[in-house]
Amino acid sequence: MTYCVAISLDAGLVFASDSRTNAGVDDVSIYSKMHLFDTAADRVVVLLSAGNLATTQAVTKRLERDLANPDIDVSINALAHLDEIARYVGEISAQVQSDFSGQPEQQTGLMEASFILGGQIQGQPHEAYLIYPQGNYIAASQEKPFLQIGETKYGKPILDRIIEPTISLERAGRCAMISMDASMRSNLSVGPPIELLFYTADSLTVARRCRFDQNDPYLTSLSSAWSEGLKRLFLELPRFDWE
């Protein structure tokens, strides 16, 4: 499992991903799930991946090969719109899954992968898309400013309460880390390091990319401030009328 989230704000985009992959509890590894494509001056593209590691690796390798091949006119740098890139990634993903799905029907899901694609192309607004295993995709919006893939449920309530399009990149980044912390506490298959990437609208370059290991001082201080704050807040809640 995995947990990734992207937040689309007026001020730009925030991406967060965990780094744990597992094929059974006795085969746990660390892989980055955040892929940055930043080789063209007119665009920044970030891809977060969840699901079958062989599928997500095959997809990102293919994206890189297409970028490096001068004879190909469909690539992350060549396509004119971010939603076309989402479609292109979705098609590759669906193709890879289908290539390796010779198993009985109930095994098909094992090859599945989903992606979040976000970024900006010069002259167009910044955007984020969630790409389903089937290859189709949806965009973030003012009403639904965040997108999640992987083990999404534990970390959703705090996003629901805090994220609004008008908040700062940093506040959204903190919220993504709290959401990640909740997921790591509740599900062993989500684990550090946490990667965080900030993109400022219209900058066409990555503002900041950070990596927080398990014992990172900021992650620890954030997590304990949140945990202790919640306990304090809990003591202040209105009492039942018979108390």
Added chain:
Amino acid sequence: MTYCVAISLDAGLVFASDSRTNAGVDDVSIYSKMHLFDTAADRVVVLLSAGNLATTQAVTKRLERDLANPDIDVSINALAHLDEIARYVGEISAQVQSDFSGQPEQQTGLMEASFILGGQIQGQPHEAYLIYPQGNYIAASQEKPFLQIGETKYGKPILDRIIEPTISLERAGRCAMISMDASMRSNLSVGPPIELLFYTADSLTVARRCRFDQNDPYLTSLSSAWSEGLKRLFLELPRFDWE
């Protein structure tokens, strides 16, 4: 879907359940999922149910019929230990599911139901059990003092942070309501009224049973105090080092 939680504390037991059932988004109803068996002086037994409504209704009807039948020596009031009652409920549940599962294999899950059984029999400790659709069951413990059924993930992080066996029944009740609130916000299939039941250890009678409708003043004040407190807490979190 449904969300039910039981919390086993040194001070006693707390049970909470939502009341929404749905068979598709165009067939939504209100049914209580909290069943109290309190007809014998030596015991209190509470059953929370999640899953297929026909299955859970068939199970509770059968439990009531067995109680009313003087010729039957296996019933909630007749069995000597709470774990035997868990086994008895699990067997009935598995039988009901099997009776109605003539469908193709992929449909079997539709008949599934799970239960939380809790209470106390005189001279024995108070206990809570989670009964799986297969009929087997696990007990709450000091290390895992709460049990959940239904749509469990959204409401788990706050339970993980707050619930310890030493807290008061009321504090655990508030935590169950916050957990329920998170689930209702994130999943339309969980909905009010919320039912809450408090059992004080060794009392052998129900301390209090409450029902909170959507616009209940206490539920509203709790929910908004929590929501505003979280937003305040968020503003106080440690900043990134570049801010």
